[in-house]
Amino acid sequence: MSTRKPAFVAPPQDGPLPPWLQQQMLDLLQQRGHAWLLQGPSGLGQYAMALGLVRSWLCEQPQPDGSACGHCESCHGVEVRTHPDLFVLMPETQLQELNWPLGEKAQKDLDDKKRKPSKEIRIESMRDAVEFSQRTSSRNRGKAVLIYPAERMNHVTANALLKTLEEPPGDVRFVLATEAVHQLLPTIRSRCMSHTMAWPQQDQAAAWLVQQGLPAHDAAMLLQAAGGRPHDALALASQGVLAVNWKQLPQAAWNGQVTAFAGFTPLQAIDALQKICHDALLVRSGSTPRFFVPEDFPAAERLAGWNQLTRWSRQLARDRRSAEHPYKADLFLEDLLSQARLALQPRSQPAGRAAAPAVRPAATYR
Numbered sequence: 212m213s214t215r216k217p218a219f220v221a222p223p224q225d226g227p228l229p230p231w232l233q234q235q236m237l238d239l240l241q242q243r244g245h246a247w248l249l250q251g252p253s254g255l256g257q258y259a260m261a262l263g264l265v266r267s268w269l270c271e272q273p274q275p276d277g278s279a280c281g282h283c284e285s286c287h288g289v290e291v292r293t294h295p296d297l298f299v300l301m302p303e304t305q306l307q308e309l310n311w312p313l314g315e316k317a318q319k320d321l322d323d324k325k326r327k328p329s330k331e332i333r334i335e336s337m338r339d340a341v342e343f344s345q346r347t348s349s350r351n352r353g354k355a356v357l358i359y360p361a362e363r364m365n366h367v368t369a370n371a372l373l374k375t376l377e378e379p380p381g382d383v384r385f386v387l388a389t390e391a392v393h394q395l396l397p398t399i400r401s402r403c404m405s406h407t408m409a410w411p412q413q414d415q416a417a418a419w420l421v422q423q424g425l426p427a428h429d430a431a432m433l434l435q436a437a438g439g440r441p442h443d444a445l446a447l448a449s450q451g452v453l454a455v456n457w458k459q460l461p462q463a464a465w466n467g468q469v470t471a472f473a474g475f476t477p478l479q480a481i482d483a484l485q486k487i488c489h490d491a492l493l494v495r496s497g498s499t500p501r502f503f504v505p506e507d508f509p510a511a512e513r514l515a516g517w518n519q520l521t522r523w524s525r526q527l528a529r530d531r532r533s534a535e536h537p538y539k540a541d542l543f544l545e546d547l548l549s550q551a552r553l554a555l556q557p558r559s560q561p562a563g564r565a566a567a568p569a570v571r572p573a574a575t576y577r
């Protein structure tokens with residue numbers, strides 16, 4: 212699959228928090244609790260806020276409101292990812308993406324190409340985290356364990372955490388951040404104080420995206436593309452998707468053009484197609500699209516009817532489940548796009564006549 216040239220490099224999300232996250236973090240700092248679960252849909256800043264929390268917990272000269280000072284040795288240790296009292300528990304792919312060091316053994320295994328980086332939180336890492344939580348703290352500000360994305364714990368890993376969550380050794384605090392809370396074991400959820408991430412005001416979020424370096428036009432369009440979730444908008448931009456690329460997707464899908472989706476992972480492509488499908492239904496019924504603008508779409512009469520579009524919607528939901536590891540990503544994408552073309556273009560089929568299924572499962576290429 213060809214890759215899109217990154218037109219934008221997002222700054223790392225480990226600095227000062229955007230105002231709406233800062234406020235939520237301050238609220239949590241006022242409350243007692245040794246384990247927080249930050250939950251909500253993707254793109255609302257769960258990871259950034261979890262990191263803000265642990266930084267504040269470990270800071271040696273916290274400000275009067277409880278937030279981190281940003282310049283003590285402890286804050287510095289978090290910043291350069293070497294704080295001895297912080298344990299970051301993530302899948303290896305996520306550690307690499309967010310620039311956290313892997314354990315020595317894991318790093319060596321990967322260097323020696325013994326295995327691929329794990330997409331799940333490994334049981335070995337969980338055991339290390341449990342062992343870490345039983346040690347005494349090095350800097351007298353207690354210890355912190357950050358788990359993200361918490362839904363990447365499987366049953367075994369999650370169960371290994373349960374006892375420590377239930378009876379934590381004195382000075383350790385946990386923050387679990389998730390974008391799919393329904394995938395967590397109920398026993399994990401019930402042992403944490405839960406915080407549902409708040410949505411920012413759209414003008415506030417757009418202003419923040421501009422501060423991150425996006426041109427105002429792209430910021431507004433990508434925020435819409437991300438359904439109002441600023442960290443998802445930033446992720447789109449980091450993948451090289453700017454407003455000009457995004458706006459051409461509905462027409463490209465109508466034409467079945469794969470090139471417009473070059474560089475998308477199967478999951479990202481499905482996500483975009485689900486938004487196109489959602490908006491096509493709105494345009495077809497004379498409403499305003501949510502993720503695009505009306506002129507991005509072919510005229511309503513050139514779009515398929517309600518039944519055909521809702522069938523496609525159901526098919527995309529099924530494809531989504533198999534999209535994480537398709538056998539051949541490029542064939543999967545081609546199939547998705549021919550599916551999209553068949554679904555979006557109206558068919559001149561006499562009503563009521565049994566037709567061959569217009570939408571073939573993309574999963575056939577797995």
Ligand SMILES: [Zn+2]
Binds near residue numbers: 271273
């Ligand atoms: Zn500090």
